[in-house]
Amino acid sequence: xxxxxxxxxxxxxxxxxxxxxxxxxxxxxxxxxxxxxxxxxxxxxxxxxxxxxxxxxxxxxxxxxxxxxxxxxxxxxxxxxxxxxxxxxxxxxxxxxxxxxxxxxxxxxxxxxxxxxxxxxxxxxxxxxxxxxxxxxxxxxxxxxxxxxxxxxxxxxxxxxxxxxxxxxxxxxxxxxxxxxxxxxxxxxxxxxxxxxxxxxxxxxxxxxxxxxxxxxxxxxxxxxxxxxxxxxxxxxxxxxxxxxxxxxxxxxxxxxxxxxxxxxxxxxxxxxxxxxxxxxxxxxxxxxxxxxxxxxxxxxxxxxxxxxxxxxxxxxxxxxxxxxxxxxxxxxxxxxxxxxxxxxxxxxxxxxxxxxxxxxxxxxxxxxxxxxxxxxxxxxxxxxxxxxxxxxxxxxxxxxxxxxxxxxxxxxxxxxxxxxxxxxxxxxxxxxxxxxxxxxxxxxxxxxxxxxxxxxxx
Amino acid sequence: xxxxxxxxxxxxxxxxxxxxxxxxxxxxxxxxxxxxxxxxxxxxxxxxxxxxxxxxxxxxxxxxxxxxxxxxxxxxxxxxxxxxxxxxxxxxxxxxxxxxxxxxxxxxxxxxxxxxxxxxxxxxxxxxxxxxxxxxxxxxxxxxxxxxxxxxxxxxxxxxxxxxxxxxxxxxxxxxxxxxxxxxxxxxxxxxxxxxxxxxxxxxxxxxxxxxxxxxxxxxxxxxxxxxxxxxxxxxxxxxxxxxxxxxxxxxxxxxxxxxxxxxxxxxxxxxxxxxxxxxxxxxxxxxxxxxxxxxxxxxxxxxxxxxxxxxxxxxxxxxxxxxxxxxxxxxxxxxxxxxxxxxxxxxxxxxxxxxxxxxxxxxxxxxxxxxxxxxxxxxxxxxxxxxxxxxxxxxxxxxxxxxxxxxxxxxxxxxxxxxxxxxxxxxxxxxxxxxxxxxxxxxxxxxxxxxxxxxxxx
Numbered sequence: 032x033x034x035x036x037x038x039x040x041x042x043x044x045x046x047x048x049x050x051x052x053x054x055x056x057x058x059x060x061x062x063x064x065x066x067x068x069x070x071x072x073x074x075x076x077x078x079x080x081x082x083x084x085x086x087x088x089x090x091x092x093x094x095x096x097x098x099x100x101x102x103x104x105x106x107x108x109x110x111x112x113x114x115x116x117x118x119x120x121x122x123x124x125x126x127x128x129x130x131x132x133x134x135x136x137x138x139x140x141x142x143x144x145x146x147x148x149x150x151x152x153x154x155x156x157x158x159x160x161x162x163x164x165x166x167x168x169x170x171x172x173x174x175x176x177x178x179x180x181x182x183x184x185x186x187x188x189x190x191x192x193x194x195x196x197x198x199x200x201x202x203x204x205x206x207x208x209x210x211x212x213x214x215x216x217x218x219x220x221x222x223x224x225x226x227x228x229x230x231x232x233x234x235x236x237x238x239x240x241x242x243x244x245x246x247x248x249x250x251x252x253x254x255x256x257x258x259x260x261x262x263x264x265x266x267x268x269x270x271x272x273x274x275x276x277x278x279x280x281x282x283x284x285x286x287x288x289x290x291x292x293x294x295x296x297x298x299x300x301x302x303x304x305x306x307x308x309x310x311x312x313x314x315x316x317x318x319x320x321x322x323x324x325x326x327x328x329x330x331x332x333x334x335x336x337x338x339x340x341x342x343x344x345x346x347x348x349x350x351x352x353x354x355x356x357x358x359x360x361x362x363x364x365x366x367x368x369x370x371x372x373x374x375x376x377x378x379x380x381x382x383x384x385x386x387x388x389x390x391x392x393x394x395x396x397x398x399x400x401x402x403x404x405x406x407x408x409x410x411x412x413x414x415x416x417x418x419x420x421x422x423x424x425x426x427x428x429x430x431x432x433x434x435x436x437x438x439x440x441x442x443x444x445x446x447x448x449x450x451x452x453x454x455x456x457x458x459x460x461x462x463x464x465x466x467x468x469x470x471x472x473x474x475x476x477x478x479x480x481x482x483x484x485x486x487x488x489x490x
Numbered sequence: 491x492x493x494x495x496x497x498x499x500x501x502x503x504x505x506x507x508x509x510x511x512x513x514x515x516x517x518x519x520x521x522x523x524x525x526x527x528x529x530x531x532x533x534x535x536x537x538x539x540x541x542x543x544x545x546x547x548x549x550x551x552x553x554x555x556x557x558x559x560x561x562x563x564x565x566x567x568x569x570x571x572x573x574x575x576x577x578x579x580x581x582x583x584x585x586x587x588x589x590x591x592x593x594x595x596x597x598x599x600x601x602x603x604x605x606x607x608x609x610x611x612x613x614x615x616x617x618x619x620x621x622x623x624x625x626x627x628x629x630x631x632x633x634x635x636x637x638x639x640x641x642x643x644x645x646x647x648x649x650x651x652x653x654x655x656x657x658x659x660x661x662x663x664x665x666x667x668x669x670x671x672x673x674x675x676x677x678x679x680x681x682x683x684x685x686x687x688x689x690x691x692x693x694x695x696x697x698x699x700x701x702x703x704x705x706x707x708x709x710x711x712x713x714x715x716x717x718x719x720x721x722x723x724x725x726x727x728x729x730x731x732x733x734x735x736x737x738x739x740x741x742x743x744x745x746x747x748x749x750x751x752x753x754x755x756x757x758x759x760x761x762x763x764x765x766x767x768x769x770x771x772x773x774x775x776x777x778x779x780x781x782x783x784x785x786x787x788x789x790x791x792x793x794x795x796x797x798x799x800x801x802x803x804x805x806x807x808x809x810x811x812x813x814x815x816x817x818x819x820x821x822x823x824x825x826x827x828x829x830x831x832x833x834x835x836x837x838x839x840x841x842x843x844x845x846x847x848x849x850x851x852x853x854x855x856x857x858x859x860x861x862x863x864x865x866x867x868x869x870x871x872x873x874x875x876x877x878x879x880x881x882x883x884x885x886x887x888x889x890x891x892x893x894x895x896x897x898x899x900x901x902x903x904x905x906x907x908x909x910x911x912x913x914x915x916x917x918x919x920x921x922x923x924x925x926x927x928x929x930x931x932x933x934x935x936x937x938x939x940x941x942x943x944x945x946x947x948x949x
Contacts, residue, residue, distance in 0.1 A: 061801030122799055128700070186801060213706075227705060231802050240766020241587070244917040245789040246686060246888030247672075249817055250781035252762070253771035256790040257726055263719035303711070307699020307808075312712035312842030322709035330704040331715040332805050333796035338813060340581055342520030342645060343690050345815050345888075346791050346917055349766075354797060356804050358708055383771030393802075429705030429804075458805055459701040 034168035039160070039473050042167070046160060046469065047143070049079065051136035053118075053152050054145040060096055060119035060186045069096045069182045072118040076180050080159050084166025086176065091198065093183070093190035100201065101178030103162070109484050111175035113202055115433055115445070116155025116210035117184035120147030121458045128460035142463040149464045150457035151211045154449045154472065155180060158210055161476035173484035177204055181433075184211065187229060187393035188432040195433075195440045206406040206483070207437045212447035215425040217454065217465060219296065220418040222411050222425070223447040225288070225324065228359030228397035229430040230369040233389035234376065236262065236336075236351045245347040252347070253383025256336045259351035262386075265379040266329050266355075266372070271314050274375040277327070280362040284325045287402070291424040292320055305454060324426025328358045329372065358428065365394020395432030398445070406446045409482040417475045427453075448479060493627035498619070498932050501626070505619060505928065506602070508538065510595035512577075512611050513604040519555055519578035519645045528555045528641045531577040535639050539618050543625025545635065550657065552642070552649035559660065560637030562621070568943050570634035572661055574892055574904070575614025575669035576643035579606030580917045587919035601922040608923045609916035610670040613908045613931065614639060617669055620935035632943035636663055640892075643670065646688065646852035647891040654892075654899045665865040665942070666896045671906035674884040676913065676924060678755065679877040681870050681884070682906040684747070684783065687818030687856035688889040689828040692848040693835065695721065695795075695810045704806040711806070712842025715795045718810035721845075724838040725788050725814075725831070730773050733834040736786070739821040743784045746861070750883040751779055764913060783885025787817045788831065817887065824853020854891030857904070865905045868941040876934045886912075907938060 058072035059065040073090060077099045081088040086101045096119065104111070123133035123146045131137035133146035143153070158178070165172045179202065181191055195202060215221040238255040239248070267273055297320055299311060313322040322328070336351030338344035357368050373388060380386045400407060402424050414422040427447070434445040450472030456462045517531035518524040532549060536558045540547040545560045555578065563570070582592035582605045590596035592605040602612070617637070624631045638661060640650050654661060674680040697714040698707070726732055756779055762770060772781040781787070795810030797803035816827050832847060839845045859866060861883050873881040886906070893904040909931030915921045 061803065062799060122797070122803055124797060124799060124803070125701070229705070229804075233802065238767055241915065241920075242584075242918040243765055244888060245791055245815060246688070246817055247886070247912050247916075248765065248782060249789040249815075249887060250772045250785055250787040251770060251778045251887075252765060252767040253769070254789055256793045257722060260719040260722035260790070260793065261726075263716060264723035267716055267720075306702055306707065306711060308697055308711040308842065309844055310712070310842045311710060312840075313709045319710045323707060326709055328709040330708040330713055330804075330806055331719070331796065332704055332803055332807070333798050334715045334719065334810070335794035335796070335798050337790065337792035337794070338581070338583065339792050339794050339811070340521065340583060343692065343813055343815065344520065344581055344583070344791055344917065345688075345789075347789055348791070351793070352798070354802055356704060356708075356802065358705055381771075383767065383769045385768055427706070428708060428710075429703060453706050456700065457706075458703040458803065461700075 035164045035170055035477050036474060038164040038167040047466065050148070050153055050156060053156065054136040054148050055134050057134045058119045058147065058182060059122050060183050062122060066096070069119055073097045073099055073182050076118050080178060083159055083163035086162065091194060093194055095190055096182035098182060098194060099178065099180040101176070102201065103172065103176040106171060106173060106175045109174045110205040110487060111177060112480065112483060113177040113179060113204035113207040114158045114210060115207055116180045117151050117182065118155065118180050119182040119185050120150070121185050125460060130461055143466055144461055144463045146462055149213070149451040149455035149462050151451070153464045153469055154451045155210045157450060157469070157472040158476050161473055164477065172480060174480045177202060187231065187395060189393055191433060192436050195436055199440055202441055204441065204443055206443050207445040208448050209431060209433065209445050210449055211431055212427060212449040213451040213453050214449065215423065215453055217452045219423050220414040220420055221423040222402065222407060222414065223427045224400050224402050224407070224424055225426040226398045226431045226434060227428055228363060228365060228395050230357040230359060230365035230394040232355045232369055232372055234353050235387050236384050237349065237387065238384045239347070239349055242349050243347040245345045248347050253381065254347050255351040255384050256348060258381045258384040259334065259336065259353055261381055262376050262379055263331055263334060263353060269315065270312060272329050274329070274372050276371045277368065281327055281360055282362055284321060288325060288426065292318070295320065295423055295425070323428040325360060327360050327363060329355060331355055358430065359397050361397045361399050363397065365396060369394060395430055396435045398431065398434035400444045404444055405486055406444070406483060409486050410446050410448055410479055413475050413479045413482055416478060417471055494623045494629055494936050495933060497623040497626040506925065509607070509612055509615060512615065513595040513607050514593050516593045517578045517606065517641060518581050519642050521581060525555070528578055532556045532558055532641050535577050539637060542618055542622035545621065550653060552653055554649055555641035557641060557653060558637065558639040560635070561660065562631065562635040565630060565632060565634045568633045569664040569946060570636060570662070571939065571942060572636040572638060572663035572666040573617045573669060574666055575639050576610050576641065577614065577639050578641040578644050579609065580644050584919060589920055602925055603920055603922045605921055608910040608914035608921050610643070610910070612923045612928055613910045614669045616909060616928070616931040617935050620932055623936065631939060633939045636661060646690065646854060648852055650892060651895050654895055658899055661900055663900065663902055666902050666904040667907050668890060668893065668904050669908055670890055671886060671908040672910040672912050673908065674882065674912055676911045678882050679873040679879055680882040681861065681866060681873065682886045683859050683861050683866065683883055684885040685857045685890045685893060686887055687822060687824060687854050689816040689818060689824035689853040691814045691828055691831055693812050694846050695843050696808065696846065697843045698806065698808050701808050702806040704804045707806050712840065713806050714810040714843050715807060717840050717843040718793065718795060718812055720840055721835050721838055722790055722793060722812060728774065729771060731788050733788070733831050735830045736827065740786055740819055741821055743780060747784060747885065751777065754779065754882055754884070782887040784819060786819050786822060788814060790814055817889065818856050820856045820858050822856065824855060828853060854889055855894045857890065857893035859903045859905070863903055864945050865903070865942060868945055869905050869907055869938055872934050872938045872941055875937060876930055
């Protein structure tokens, strides 16, 4: 047996214990109360990477959460790959909806449950363990390695652009390999060639200075909840975004992607049953996958104001809050889209209330890579070898901001190489990971690096 | 000096301590966790009424919260008055907005702060203390007395209709005097001749069975927050309610009420400054007071779904919730209005989501009493005597469900005789009461009963 794969098998008994340790750290990057936990997770990953073998490890500070950097460069003449992943996670809310505690890795019915286990803690551990297996087997990794694990992916990688610019020399490479991303389905190996961008906005609608009795005052002054609802309702018209200019920079979906879409074994009824939605819904003229992968959207992620407790409370509330994210396709610029949505809301704001926007909006552009890129081909061949089935070409509805950043700052493309799956309830209660993907993923990382070394894949 | 008024002055030192005791009981009737506290408040009032003198006191059970009944009937040949008030309070949320703890009666800048102090604990204590003063002074009260203090006013007096029907003989009287209601302004004594009715609805908009990642799934299935916003936005059009048939049973405002409105010293700019609203807003064609007192409204009291924590969370939430109350004018029936709003929402519900209504909607009709009613005249004369200024004729935007019930079941009108004021932030943080109104109110109750006895006021 291959000595590296043997090393993986020999050490498997401790991999899930280590994953449980990492999941136990509530590294919720969006919540300032968890800043210390985010740092603990970064330090845990740095220490783990340091124990893998001959990798030099550093912690890079940013104004918010630090990142982990690793470097090994003894494969003379071989390509250099930059492995990317993230250690931060989404908030566990609503906590009551979890069957087991979100930060206790729990096996149930052959799945591993925990916040962040799928996005991205299991998948980002794989390349660390794969590198370790080379060293443990007494073999050198076949490619030169860079590792970059950030802790701000769930807040839009806000400090990463500056960090990557400042560290472009240390990060120089031939191709980036993202351990973040996730495959389309558990039963079809797939190569992701696109990810949508993101533009976020948050605003508050204010009416009276304080909550008022809705009997005494109702009818006299504007209710901020009515105004917020009118604003949110104005964003769409018949499933299509109604913001002026929103679709201006949106190109038609490329024929190659449409062809690949047609080839996919997509069972819409099964999908709807899985997510429990009564029907598909969205922009007219596009199929469900096309709308999710290759068309832009506006989604309200939070809308709230007034009384939320049991029973009723006759209040005319002082304010209402709205959190919005737009998903973007190539050519749409996040700042431009955010400005158009903001201008739309300002035009649409009804009388009797005021509208204020939070300053912390963030964004990132969408990403596309050619399916003919040599590293994409190496990844596709690896998946075919490991899974025993050809890899489908798919898009991703979510956002991986680093892809565009790596292209712009380091001049390299990114290959998504994650062993999470899109149905694993990431960002939702009861997020889970399939442990068998962990084993397949370890083998795949070993093989991918070998294939890239053989192909000499340089961009 | 009048012996009864002397008794009031002699005992004043303990009145505010007793008020503090009552305010300290968090009798939040809408929250099942406070059911024991509501009962404690009822028992406190029963005990206090029992100590007043010769009043027979009983606690009447209902399926939810009990009520206090008191009876004294030794004024042979004199009219019988039924004094009404309520011991339950609104939830204190948002608690963080309180300057001092909501259930600790706190004096600050000459005001008494506490949840329920204005609505209705201070005002409902007054007639108990006034009755006690007669007994303490060795005088009989000049009228026969019935007391009914319920503990479900803040949840729409849900069990009171059945209770009043079952106890109609014990409650038989010539006129009802409501210690709940509140005056229009602190500087103008006023007699309230109308109160709006209420119809409540609560509904949930459901999309996917669980929260989804808004990147992966956004554009594929409907977002319940978009649907809830569209539904709420559809309820109004240019400040007017857009529900089909909502205004069908609404009569024009009576000329006498319009004349009284014209006479009121209403300072709209001062009102807007007080509530901190940027502008007045509502149904076109009516002034602010007319809209608040004599026109029906729909107000959303709560609208919420998705992520509400710090920062952003890219979630496409599973559901959204809406709490609504309508305020009604005479001739509008709560069930009919609720059914019309419900039918409107069902018609307006967009595709891709389902709409479910909570079963616990409640309502009560609006109330009007003639300003020529003998007990209304006795009350107006009393206020002129106590305040030294004529009483204005005003309406009330809020709802006092018992008024219609007393008319329908006991055949009597109700005179509002509360010494709370509309600006005392009831149902909002930092609710307060003006202690000087407590002293004036005690004197007024003594005088009102004497005037009613002299006029022999029977309906």
